[in-house]
Amino acid sequence: MNFDYSDKSQKLIDRLQAFMDEHIYPVEQEYIDAVHNNADRWTTPPMIEALKQKAKDAGLWNLFLPEEYLPYGAGLSNLEYAPLCELMGRVMWSSEVFNCSAPDTGNMEVLARYGSEEDKKKWLVPLLEGKIRSAFAMTEPAVASSDATNIETSIVRDGDEYVINGLKWYTSGAMNSNCKIMVVMGKTDPSAARHAQQSQILVPLDTKGVTVIRPMAAMGHYDEPVGHAEVSFDNVRVPAANLLVGEGEGFAIAQGRLGPGRIHHCMRLIGCAQRALDLACERVDSRVAFGQPLSKQQSIRERIAQMHCDIEQARLLTLKAADNMDRYGNKVSRNIIAAIKIVAPRMACNVIDQAIQMHGAAGTSQDFILSATYAYARTIRLADGPDEVHMMQLGRNLIKDKNA
């Protein structure tokens, strides 16, 4: 047991930190202003392209893809990637600079693992090169999607094609003008066994019958220029080869992508929370009320201490989960993946909320990142399985194991 980062990790951390210090933090406000003043809400501000090139040049590119997908990606383990992902999380939009944004990361992993050579050439390579973006269409407005077996979008074989009908929302990424491809989850066989009804299929955004209806808000934020779309599928036809792996494999593919996806969200959320604490530490030292800086108040000190304790504990749990995933695989690690998914979003919500309170009205404003990161943390309590579903599964497993 050892709580230091490996030399390899530490060097990457140092390089990424240096890049953030040199290229990201100085333009943080510039980027926010660019988004606010964007002529087209859904087009990524041009400054990102220059930063992406710099990140590629610095060898800080596609850091999320593990060794098994070499030559794609940086070949880092989950444990090695974790502190990097946390650093990026401190400035939410910076993930894209390093081509480590959700949902592209999960889509690239799915394509690398299950895509045909054709798929890889057409979609994976441009994604890995940062030339296009992608979306993942899973959640539906009409059913409780917390139970993934409720999903109703139909995927029906018709000759050499599949025909897709359904309505999705919170399809993250699909608003962006550069989004070209979607992975869509639906049912190929509603009469099959509960977890064998679903399939996943590739649907180009420009396919006939696909309509991006509107952007969905997440706690008041629209997350421009990426966004979360409501998308309808009306007799959308794609080649049969677009179906990933095979009919009935959709649930298994989802499980495969959600393990890493969940832990990536948790790593980012640790970063969000740490940044909120850093901002709070600065704020309370610079504001004076009732005759002394806020930082001299016992209640402020207690809260700062508690925020730190909560972040550090969640960070350790996330790192242990990453380590377990690396060594024992995602299936064996399902309890600890559930645990971090339960812990990290609520921890981040609480820590950021405290930081907002310490900032006063400013904390709720567009001038600080706190409100947007709160919204992100809050939605992750629902995305990729709501807290309650993870708690149900973890609790059931623990009780079962103890009484085995």
Place this chain on the structure above:
Amino acid sequence: MNFDYSDKSQKLIDRLQAFMDEHIYPVEQEYIDAVHNNADRWTTPPMIEALKQKAKDAGLWNLFLPEEYLPYGAGLSNLEYAPLCELMGRVMWSSEVFNCSAPDTGNMEVLARYGSEEDKKKWLVPLLEGKIRSAFAMTEPAVASSDATNIETSIVRDGDEYVINGLKWYTSGAMNSNCKIMVVMGKTDPSAARHAQQSQILVPLDTKGVTVIRPMAAMGHYDEPVGHAEVSFDNVRVPAANLLVGEGEGFAIAQGRLGPGRIHHCMRLIGCAQRALDLACERVDSRVAFGQPLSKQQSIRERIAQMHCDIEQARLLTLKAADNMDRYGNKVSRNIIAAIKIVAPRMACNVIDQAIQMHGAAGTSQDFILSATYAYARTIRLADGPDEVHMMQLGRNLIKDKNA
């Protein structure tokens, strides 16, 4: 001691409820859509005017103004007004229909109490008639406004005029195209005793030197068409008669308005929370996950029960505060006013947050009012004195009283 509403109250509750059922709930979504699709974000959708006329006709107008201000207002006590204000709070924008919106209510009360006959004619009457709107400029970005003595805007006498310089933000109401008048808090004498430095002065929006810079977000929401503005005052000159009461009276006037203002916010928040619970009760009964409606889950029932308990307790505390204010005055009631201001916003945040979780992604969307009411509740933890200031004062008073 008696926990039933008086007959007079109950009749008004019934009439207001009937009005809400007939005129407000049926167009709730229509109004939201009107705001979303508004050509000018800051112009109130026309449908409001028709509703206002209906409310006037129904005698449900200016319900907030207590008896002492007759012939203005409905002459209701705080206790009589409380359940009505709660009912309006269930549909946040409906307050305006009954001319009971903040910050107009506070401004009308100040004008009725302290305004000259000239002021009343020029500003109070149009406000009471719902023809114009108003703003209250207090919070400043540069200082910890939680300590009101920090406020830096200067109000300097120059012959027959006062000259105002400063920068305000979160000036609620000032974005609206119909906002004509502001009450501005500033310092006339920075060398006076701590609570005698401040004055309040009337500043028409169209005065030279007044610039509405931008709308401020509150947790991602801009609260169109009312909004919260950043406003600069550059050598703004107004007649000396615009100063309310006299130099050095600003803090006392603020105290006078904040008592009712705080309790009105709390009443509305009870309404927000009750509505969130109502929506949650409907949602959990209509959604099925893992083989049964969510409403059958023990954890859902426990949370629904807890939400109800928290709302009902805060409601009773608010009603008792209203009763105390009616009978003993705002000064004697300062502890219980502090208590509700501490309790209600956090209660509402917690209850609404639970309701959001029960709604899944929909709860965070623009299709339900939950996210916007959460943002309102969250900001009230900071507005009119942050939680911590009220706790400081209440705690200090309680300890002092016990050890007297």
Place this chain on the structure above:
Amino acid sequence: MNFDYSDKSQKLIDRLQAFMDEHIYPVEQEYIDAVHNNADRWTTPPMIEALKQKAKDAGLWNLFLPEEYLPYGAGLSNLEYAPLCELMGRVMWSSEVFNCSAPDTGNMEVLARYGSEEDKKKWLVPLLEGKIRSAFAMTEPAVASSDATNIETSIVRDGDEYVINGLKWYTSGAMNSNCKIMVVMGKTDPSAARHAQQSQILVPLDTKGVTVIRPMAAMGHYDEPVGHAEVSFDNVRVPAANLLVGEGEGFAIAQGRLGPGRIHHCMRLIGCAQRALDLACERVDSRVAFGQPLSKQQSIRERIAQMHCDIEQARLLTLKAADNMDRYGNKVSRNIIAAIKIVAPRMACNVIDQAIQMHGAAGTSQDFILSATYAYARTIRLADGPDEVHMMQLGRNLIKDKNA
């Protein structure tokens, strides 16, 4: 709606407060020492008898019994009794001085309502006169008694007698040397409908086959000299007339007693919590750490304020519940009775726990009442239905009502 106590209530409050100030608080420590040094843990210290006589003389006797049981009791409504019960709760053992102790109160109410003339003469009159004490045997160690239908003790008719077999624990009162009679809950017909299986029966302590096995601890406390007993029933025979009302009525009788019983506990717990706050206010003002009294620390003030808010809210909810019970009956008031049973014990636990923390090690000691009242509050989260059962029922009812 009116939040002042009635004149009748206020006069009783004043009289009881005066009695407490004159006769109870001055001997509070003396009583505690008497219990600690008691030769027989389970014999009530003699000083209580003198105090009981004083209370009788002062007309402060059997205050709990409502009007319907006149000439027994003081004829107070629940709402009138509530503040008195709270005052007694501030010194837990003082309830006995006014003959208002659980479980005697519930037993007296059951006897007054359902007892035969014979029962009343033999048991009710001595109880009302404070000459004997009683116990209520419900909870069983072998089953989850949170679901009262689980109870297994058998009550079998055999000629003119009933034969009782079973094992009870946490039979409050049964350790006391003056305890003469038990009300026992058991099953007369395990094959009947779910809520018609149970019956209640009177069992004198000295009946053959009754064995008081041992005292049960409640969070480390044994609550001498009253105690909570484990009691076995081995072929215990009592006359058939001892069965209350009739076979199958046990559940209904329990429901009848538990409404008032629960609210009495809640009233006492408000008193416990208020006393803890009072002690905390005194303590923090008298202790100096790091250069200033604890009372000057912002965190202490915030906690004191929060404790007050929590107590006051629970108090109002309890009073409203009492009022509803008086006016609409226990059945119609079941939701609000559930609500206070959910709220008050946890509120008291939290408030007392905060007070303990402010007292340092002393707070955990036998020198302050805090640890014992914490234990009481903690056990009431389980007694008379655990939190979870009340939440289940309240949540279910609310959802049902909303979707009706």
Place this chain on the structure above:
Amino acid sequence: MNFDYSDKSQKLIDRLQAFMDEHIYPVEQEYIDAVHNNADRWTTPPMIEALKQKAKDAGLWNLFLPEEYLPYGAGLSNLEYAPLCELMGRVMWSSEVFNCSAPDTGNMEVLARYGSEEDKKKWLVPLLEGKIRSAFAMTEPAVASSDATNIETSIVRDGDEYVINGLKWYTSGAMNSNCKIMVVMGKTDPSAARHAQQSQILVPLDTKGVTVIRPMAAMGHYDEPVGHAEVSFDNVRVPAANLLVGEGEGFAIAQGRLGPGRIHHCMRLIGCAQRALDLACERVDSRVAFGQPLSKQQSIRERIAQMHCDIEQARLLTLKAADNMDRYGNKVSRNIIAAIKIVAPRMACNVIDQAIQMHGAAGTSQDFILSATYAYARTIRLADGPDEVHMMQLGRNLIKDKNA
């Protein structure tokens, strides 16, 4: 970074677990009964001696003493000892079996580090051999001992002796009939600098003027046969050589002992909490209410999951703290030591409290260890520095570091 125990650790864990399974768990109830039925509350039940010999034979003895004190102790690092200490914590009294009980561990460490050869021979060796027990007298009833500089016991030089006067309480260990020696903290120079006033001195229990007045309760528990004593010192005279290190070194010695002492408590508390969770998992699976085992309820599963998450996070933080102490020393590690001291006791209180609730009345009884371990966890929120002092220091440090 690596989250597996080292081979050395894992082998010790396996051996200790085997010993616990073979020798401790089977007699757990027997020991509790022995204590309950003890003729002398303060004499350790004889069965412990046999177990101690078995532990010695198994090489599981003095595991707490780090390498620097070899040949004394097992030479384990804090990180190696942590999981062992946790295992012992699952059965609180088992620590003594392995000679790893507080306050003996801290006293042995102080003696090994600062004791003269004479002291070591007379007190350290018998302690290491488990032949005597010891106590640490620090807390005083008259002052807020949370601020250690408040301590008032005087230690005055008089020729070749020191004369000690003062009143201590919560002197853990001093009730035990085998307790022979105390380390006493007091002031040798009240006029010196704030942290140079204190000294520590060895005082045999049988010194004239030492009076063990009474046992102190900790949340209703007296922790027989070890106990926490109130002890008075009336002109107690000991040889000047009994003063440890030198006058004015008392605070520094205390700081030295409290680092390891705090982390040992935290390790044990992790064990307490894990045991509570294990018991809860068993209980909920074996109890049926409302037609199904409690373990099928969603709310139970959610709580079990949360308990696990909280324990695992605190465990990781404790292990990281141990690792940091091993590698960087206690002083550099002060922030993380503060963090675990803040986190672990409240975590344990919460987890155990949930387990109690799941056990129903049984959870509060003497038949389960839950109530006693809750009391232990609750008192550690106060002992060795209350939560608030650690939060004050950690918060202050974090703010300072961020703004450096």
